[in-house]
Amino acid sequence: MSSSWGERIKISIFGGSHTQAIGVNIDGLPAGEMIEEEQVLRQMARRAPGQDPTATARREADAPRVLCGLLEGVTTGAPLCAVIENTNQRSKDYESLRRLPRPGHADYTAGLRYGGHNDIRGGGHFSGRLTAPLVYAGALCRQILERRGVTVGSHVAAIAGEPDLGFHPVNVDKALLDRLNGEYFPVIDPAAREKMRERIEEARKEGDSVGGLVECAVLGLPGGAGNPMFQGAESLFASLLFGIPAVKGVDFGAGFLAAYLRGSQNNDPFYYDEKGDVKTRTNFAGGILGGITTGMPLIFETAFKPTPSIAKEQDTINLPEHKNDKLSVTGRHDPCIVPRAAPVVEAAACIASLELLAQSGLL
């Protein structure tokens, strides 16, 4: 079992929905990096629940406490551990989850994996709440990246089939990324957000939920970062992105669309721009060739399944009685987590980018 990731920038995430606290230990951050706490909290606020009429009404007080690794706001080079207290760790009704595993959740599979000893309260270690320390870790990495000219931003590319505009793959705009990475429910086209909200609201009213897509761009990565084969940029990013709960698909550049293209369309022609820099005229590669960055924007898309916790009655099994049964998930749940997932995807992109640079000797 492992909630650890990375070779140079090692992050270990711990905790569960109802444990005393959750947190993250980060080993390998470069020493001497000033961390602006306010910017960290701004990223965490983007992920926090309860900001939107269409989101859950729960409130989290996610102010992380840094136990070590910072001295007067500057990284010391030693492991940095930050902890977020859970205020609601008492729970009476969780035993029903062990009895009636929720479809689409890890209740059943975790029970198998850990012989029924897993903490099932609120999803335990499998809870979406664990993305809070991930956003925290990403916010640190983001500041280190920005100091090196690397900007990460994302937008909700679709919800329930309702699309936003896409990034321009060649000319991703830094100002746009900076706007998006400061927003809750970031979209390129504000009109798209309204339509997405309607789809979410429709689902919510029916006790149902919807999924969606997040498109993310990393701007300013130098060419030549990455490795061949299994530690290529795609592998590195994907292994982290699939660690985000509810992610079921990841693709880079043209991605699945590339399966429909001709080579003459999908190949990105190289050219020297007026400054003499090497560029590509298109960017179907999403900034990665052979697992190594080209220097063009690194672009990928992540697919989120609909929130599995829904009020609608569902079929499930009754484990102690060993019979088929019905379940209606109570409590307040986001009918769509995608708006809050965008900063989580960005956090993963920040961590993966920093690891990529570190592995390639470019940090």
Added chain:
Amino acid sequence: MSSSWGERIKISIFGGSHTQAIGVNIDGLPAGEMIEEEQVLRQMARRAPGQDPTATARREADAPRVLCGLLEGVTTGAPLCAVIENTNQRSKDYESLRRLPRPGHADYTAGLRYGGHNDIRGGGHFSGRLTAPLVYAGALCRQILERRGVTVGSHVAAIAGEPDLGFHPVNVDKALLDRLNGEYFPVIDPAAREKMRERIEEARKEGDSVGGLVECAVLGLPGGAGNPMFQGAESLFASLLFGIPAVKGVDFGAGFLAAYLRGSQNNDPFYYDEKGDVKTRTNFAGGILGGITTGMPLIFETAFKPTPSIAKEQDTINLPEHKNDKLSVTGRHDPCIVPRAAPVVEAAACIASLELLAQSGLL
């Protein structure tokens, strides 16, 4: 730089298109496993070039030589290293690749990464030829899995937009998988293959290439295999699959489609079947919840970009002369690698499945 993968089943792939030899070292295979060489060679033959009117006419003699790790055909528990000789390691014309990097290839990015010292002949370590040792490693793992009731098979799900039928996500048929995993250019519906061949042939005639999709299923994995977060089943599979050259997208179960579904559709209801086993009525999860197997078929899809080597003239840069230039890739190249990619995807699935079981104490 790392062409190594895995924690319990560690594979290290080495070599390049024109080095003396290529191969793989596998550390961690369980001891006492009989390896049928003929079955290994059958898998390698599926990947070998030149089997098809639409494939390249090159011929490889890919008989691997096992240097160690087997004693009378049985694994000893010590590292198993197998080597495939390259017969065509002399090459005169590779310097042009350093001059004119091929669009869509790693020529340019590898040059950046390794300061121009990378072996560029035939793509070097980034060549598709490196999938031969991957298939070899997968063929060993496959035999170990089959002895434990696990079957892996795949089919070409689409080429140039021309689709095959899909797997039935709940009732994947073992007989079908066994048929597919013995075939070159495996498809469920033979009529689809004919249409795909037409698309490939059209592209070939125009000096162009096409991409496609491979859908793969792993049948018989027990429930409870996997880990939360970053070493979940999806992360494990994806990090290996994105190591296959030309893969630009991976999704599991409903995958990207999940972004269009409601929770009430995408959640797979649990039930007890007539034998008292836990099943799900649908399988949009692709057999994975919370990074852990459900016991239902594990299903994923992999997107391959079109072969970047095309005869059509393309724009590129002339590095020594520091100017824009033109390039037409000569030599014989597959106008579509997807048919040969299916056994490669299966190999990765076999390796990842064995690792998954080993990590979960289920081997």
Added chain:
Amino acid sequence: MSSSWGERIKISIFGGSHTQAIGVNIDGLPAGEMIEEEQVLRQMARRAPGQDPTATARREADAPRVLCGLLEGVTTGAPLCAVIENTNQRSKDYESLRRLPRPGHADYTAGLRYGGHNDIRGGGHFSGRLTAPLVYAGALCRQILERRGVTVGSHVAAIAGEPDLGFHPVNVDKALLDRLNGEYFPVIDPAAREKMRERIEEARKEGDSVGGLVECAVLGLPGGAGNPMFQGAESLFASLLFGIPAVKGVDFGAGFLAAYLRGSQNNDPFYYDEKGDVKTRTNFAGGILGGITTGMPLIFETAFKPTPSIAKEQDTINLPEHKNDKLSVTGRHDPCIVPRAAPVVEAAACIASLELLAQSGLL
């Protein structure tokens, strides 16, 4: 930089002498293991300072707070993170350490490594205080091991050249180990302890310090645990033991003495005992052959250098003034850390033993 260790049982230690807190995250503990808190605290008390007239008079309140990973005292299989608050994290006088690095300490080398950004207060992340979370982690592993018939114990084998009796290498007595692993300043022969205390007291009076040896035994490990070469039992134990501050030597069985023996003396003859079990008549191998356990007691010795913090005036450099200077380390420091190091060595042995079993599929 990495304060992480292990592949199956991953421990990450964080914090520094004067950070808000220190702690450890443990990923990979088997689920369903009851943890007796009292036994954990007993192990931590053995390491705590201020128990002895010859030890430092500082007081630590080392009660760890478990943030997650336990549910009603039972491991859940999720990462277990425990935190120990630092009560004395304010410190005025640490800047002198940056000016005048202490001989024998990491002040100077850490300054180089982290560009002067390292937290130097009380030694920072290099402080002996970091062994508290190590003992905590070891105490958990110890309980899991004991349930499987494995007992770990150690004694102070020498201080300032004053020796204790040694373990009987073949017939290590479980009752003896159980006595020792409950004691502060454990020795086999109580008379030896008195002589050692005299040596420590002599050094203390002179503002000096002394080093010593800890001999440790692991009883009850099954034969067949371990790996060849670089992940053999010796490598595994040594990599962890050398992570304990002040350890400068590790040997197994006859160890350095083996360099003086003949093969006919050092080879341990196998025989069947009356129960038909395989034993060796001697145990110069320390229970390990080829990196794999024999089933005989695993025995090793660890050398600790004298506490580098001494009151006696020492030569050092004045970094800002770039000149040679003098230093007398003030504050209360153990004139000998070896008595308190014994439980730390045992903790490392517990963690390494559990990892060894896990890697070998014997857990």
Added chain:
Amino acid sequence: MSSSWGERIKISIFGGSHTQAIGVNIDGLPAGEMIEEEQVLRQMARRAPGQDPTATARREADAPRVLCGLLEGVTTGAPLCAVIENTNQRSKDYESLRRLPRPGHADYTAGLRYGGHNDIRGGGHFSGRLTAPLVYAGALCRQILERRGVTVGSHVAAIAGEPDLGFHPVNVDKALLDRLNGEYFPVIDPAAREKMRERIEEARKEGDSVGGLVECAVLGLPGGAGNPMFQGAESLFASLLFGIPAVKGVDFGAGFLAAYLRGSQNNDPFYYDEKGDVKTRTNFAGGILGGITTGMPLIFETAFKPTPSIAKEQDTINLPEHKNDKLSVTGRHDPCIVPRAAPVVEAAACIASLELLAQSGLL
């Protein structure tokens, strides 16, 4: 099971005494490093058997064949795999080893670990022959280190209690290291070698064997290389050194002797030398404080047990007959492997030093 080591410079050693071939795959060597083959062969010759009247009369033709990773003698950055053919892989009499495991060998423990499937011929994967690819890998790293001003050398510090002079810990002489690292059976004082040879010859005549010590120095490492705790320089070196067959002890600087010293003796006072460089007046730390290099010579000692293969009759067990039995190991075996072990220790030191620099961003 793992014969792999390293994070940045990953080496995987494969093969056994009687497999078709043995070899090593090295992933992570910096690109653009010229490798002088002659110097590699010189290092391998130092380890080769049969050079000495007191060594075994077997002959190895250990010319490694580089399969990939070099282009015109220069590293490409891709994995470098080198293979050494075994010419004597046919063996009739190995089954006796499975019947009568040799005391002091891994025959018995490997049989337990791998369920009797291990290749037992000539010790299989546990054979000392596996140090040949280790020396090969070390010889590559040595050339890369020398280009960066780092020199590695060792001498046989003792055999059967007969000592050589030691390195001057502060003023290790580069010319001396260069002399030693070119010699078979390197000693500082040639007279010591004669006495050692007498001890070896005495043992040989009696069908017995002797052990010894190798002291090794690494000169020219910059200060500030290493990490705290478990990936400190000592942990890194020790985990590799204990992977060398027959090593039972490792210590750094004063090592075990530090247990007899006072702090005021063992602390190495810092001072500025006439050039303004930071030095220490003594070097009891062996060049490492807190796991990080000081810039002084890194010095360590490694203890080798006597060769377990001896002609003298020994007690052992008869496994198939489940009874106690006698064994006399036939064949030609070194009565002392220590002279040939010196280049192996140096090779490990070269690999560990390169990894240390790479991990610390100093390569």
